[in-house]
Amino acid sequence: MAVFVKGVIFDGVDTTQPDCWRLAAYEARGGYQALRSILQAQMPQEDVIAEVKNSGLRGRGGAGFPTGLKWSFMPRSFPGDKYVVCNTDEGEPGTFKDRDILRYNPHALIEGMIIAGYAMGTRVGYNYIHGEIFAEYELFEAALDEARAAGYLGENILGTGFSFDLFAHHGYGAYICGEETALLESLEGKKGQPRFKPPFPASFGLYGKPTTINNTESFASVPFIIRDGAQKFLEAGKPNNGGTKLFSVSGHVNRPGNYEIPLGTPFSALLEMAGGMKDGSRLKAVIPGGSSAPVLPGEVMMDLTMDYDSISKAGSMLGSGAVIVMNDQVCMVKALERLAYFYHEESCGQCTPCREGTGWLYRVIHRIENGQGRPEDLDLLNSVGNNMAGRTICALADAAVFPVRSFTKHFRDEFEYHIEHRKCLVEHKWC
Amino acid sequence: MLTAESLALIDREVAKYPADQARSAVMSALRIALEERRQTGTVPEERCLTTEVIEFVANYLGIPPVAAYEVATFYNMYDMKPVGKYKITVCTNLPCALRGGVDTANYISRKLGIGLGETTPDGKFTLLEGECMGACGDAPVLLLNNHSMCSFMTPEAIDKKLAELE
Ligand SMILES: Cc1cc2nc3c(=O)[nH]c(=O)nc-3n(C[C@H](O)[C@H](O)[C@H](O)COP(=O)(O)O)c2cc1C
Ligand code: SF4
Ligand code: FES
Numbered sequence: 001m002a003v004f005v006k007g008v009i010f011d012g013v014d015t016t017q018p019d020c021w022r023l024a025a026y027e028a029r030g031g032y033q034a035l036r037s038i039l040q041a042q043m044p045q046e047d048v049i050a051e052v053k054n055s056g057l058r059g060r061g062g063a064g065f066p067t068g069l070k071w072s073f074m075p076r077s078f079p080g081d082k083y084v085v086c087n088t089d090e091g092e093p094g095t096f097k098d099r100d101i102l103r104y105n106p107h108a109l110i111e112g113m114i115i116a117g118y119a120m121g122t123r124v125g126y127n128y129i130h131g132e133i134f135a136e137y138e139l140f141e142a143a144l145d146e147a148r149a150a151g152y153l154g155e156n157i158l159g160t161g162f163s164f165d166l167f168a169h170h171g172y173g174a175y176i177c178g179e180e181t182a183l184l185e186s187l188e189g190k191k192g193q194p195r196f197k198p199p200f201p202a203s204f205g206l207y208g209k210p211t212t213i214n215n216t217e218s219f220a221s222v223p224f225i226i227r228d229g230a231q232k233f234l235e236a237g238k239p240n241n242g243g244t245k246l247f248s249v250s251g252h253v254n255r256p257g258n259y260e261i262p263l264g265t266p267f268s269a270l271l272e273m274a275g276g277m278k279d280g281s282r283l284k285a286v287i288p289g290g291s292s293a294p295v296l297p298g299e300v301m302m303d304l305t306m307d308y309d310s311i312s313k314a315g316s317m318l319g320s321g322a323v324i325v326m327n328d329q330v331c332m333v334k335a336l337e338r339l340a341y342f343y344h345e346e347s348c349g350q351c352t353p354c355r356e357g358t359g360w361l362y363r364v365i366h367r368i369e370n371g372q373g374r375p376e377d378l379d380l381l382n383s384v385g386n387n388m389a390g391r392t393i394c395a396l397a398d399a400a401v402f403p404v405r406s407f408t409k410h411f412r413d414e415f416e417y418h419i420e421h422r423k424c425l426v427e428h429k430w431c
Numbered sequence: 432m433l434t435a436e437s438l439a440l441i442d443r444e445v446a447k448y449p450a451d452q453a454r455s456a457v458m459s460a461l462r463i464a465l466e467e468r469r470q471t472g473t474v475p476e477e478r479c480l481t482t483e484v485i486e487f488v489a490n491y492l493g494i495p496p497v498a499a500y501e502v503a504t505f506y507n508m509y510d511m512k513p514v515g516k517y518k519i520t521v522c523t524n525l526p527c528a529l530r531g532g533v534d535t536a537n538y539i540s541r542k543l544g545i546g547l548g549e550t551t552p553d554g555k556f557t558l559l560e561g562e563c564m565g566a567c568g569d570a571p572v573l574l575l576n577n578h579s580m581c582s583f584m585t586p587e588a589i590d591k592k593l594a595e596l597e
Pocket of ligand 1: 061
């Protein structure tokens with residue numbers, strides 16, 4: 001299910017039409033006009049980057065880093081090879097927006113990446129696609145063939161002397177490859193183990209060359225910014241939170257799906273668009289930005305707007321925009337156990353605090369859930385977490401600790417009840 | 432060891448990367464090799480990657496066999512163990528679990544008479560539990576033979592799907 005209410009990326013895309021992803025449909029919606037205008041006017045690279053900066057676009061992959069600023073770090077005039085890389089390794093539990101971009105509007109991503117290539121002086125790009133969505137990988141390759149045949153990709157694009165080519169690469173089942181340096185390792189044909197930073201990819205990226213990595217949704221927003229102007233994009237959202245954003249709503253709502261809405265929209269309005277709570281049940285908790293974001297109680301969420309600043313002020317993160325909605329039948333110990341298992345399973349094992357710590361977190365939560373919790377376990381979880389967060393090569397360890405801290409903070413009574421009475425406070429029916 | 436068609440597919444992948452970076456194609460090459468074995472194998476032991484196949488792929492790309500082996504074992508969609516004709520991976524991560532993902536796994540398990548991680552004695556089905564597939568809006572979801580995503584897998588939908596598989 002995909003519903004796009006007011007969109008930058010999905011404006012005019014009729015997802016019920018099987019051909020909506022095709023080049024002809026994209027061109028009919030004004031596609032590739034942004035690229036044409038840049039190439040025909042030979043727009044200076046720094047002007048393109050300035051436009052992206054002025055739009056207020058912040059990275060849609062999780063960290064929310066300003067995209068234009070990231071592009072300005074690339075050594076544009078460095079004469080050797082340089083790369084742009086797209087991160088479609090969407091595997092953060094709750095996130096399924098990039099898959100819909102590939103399914104319904106892949107040319108927006110392709111055009112955005114060509115423009116990025118132009119702005120940063122690169123001739124080659126790669127899109128790294130999550131292995132589990134293989135059908136979308138194949139569809140993206142078909143879209144690349146269309147773009148190549150129409151002269152948008154390859155040598156001497158539209159006869160302007162600018163050359164750029166783009167290729168798809170697939171993962172094969174490893175969440176950690178969503179982390180940008182693990183992704184680069186994987187693209188080089190290695191195990192997906194994150195690199196130490198610095199050096200950052202802008203100076204030492206793919207094959208050791210300067211590289212810029214952005215999320216699918218970030219790149220796919222660029223054609224709109226160039227065609228309609230930074231100001232219009234900025235105004236679609238709110239200050240410091242430019243644009244619309246795709247929210248993947250999952251869990252206990254009547255209509256799970258993707259919703260593209262202005263940043264700054266109240267959470268209550270988003271919940272209503274998603275059909276409200278499933279079967280009229282009561283809202284208990286929301287994870288507002290993918291499984292790595294701290295959980296917030298339902299009543300806190302009902303007062304928030306969906307944008308980077310509002311969610312972070314409330315103590316969580318907008319992250320990837322994955323909104324996981326839970327009703328009052330959810331046992332929070334059970335829910336956390338499932339997430340803890342995931343991080344334990346997906347740790348790449350390079351750093352001892354993460355490799356051992358994620359195992360500890362899972363085992364302790366598992367024993368609480370199974371009626372074997374000990375009075376000191378909540379303190380133990382806290383101290384294990386303190387020994388992990390900020391002490392590892394990449395942020396997966398922090399991502400594993402955030403849910404533990406927030407679940408045990410906001411729903412402490414449920415954990416205590418479990419430990420004391422050896423059973424759930426909530427008679428859950430969901431698993 | 433691999434057919435001419437598979438080798439041609441691998442060549443196409445190699446061409447995506449700089450001339451001295453054939454190693455980048457190892458992920459697709461292993462996928463292509465595995466796919467050929469899945470389609471031609473007649474028993475579970477013939478449908479997974481073996482050391483010989485991995486070595487062949489490595490030699491074809493001109494990389495050390497251990498480099499290919501490392502990749503085959505790091506990424507969990509490469510089948511390194513015998514696998515049924517139909518490999519069913521059910522997502523049981525939290526967003527799917529909230530919409531019946533665990534029930535789906537249990538239902539299939541009862542229907543096939545096997546536990547998670549097991550293969551039916553006739554070698555037809557293998558049932559596995561998987562992590563988020565980036566399709567949580569369609570929960571519950573399962574992945575059939577690595578490449579085919581099946582959405583909204585209610586008991587009725589499962590019955591229908593299993594009946595289709597011969
Ligand atoms: C464990 C982990 C998993 C991640 N997974 C993803 C992902 O699936 N997709 C994504 O775009 N970014 C992911 N990221 C963030 C990337 O490292 C990177 O910040 C992002 O792709 C940059 O693009 P952006 O600036 O456009 O957001 C992940 C980070 C970590 C630490
Ligand atoms: S923090 Fe965890 S996932 Fe990240 S590099 Fe270290 S061990 Fe690997
Ligand atoms: S949690 Fe099942 S696909 Fe994301």
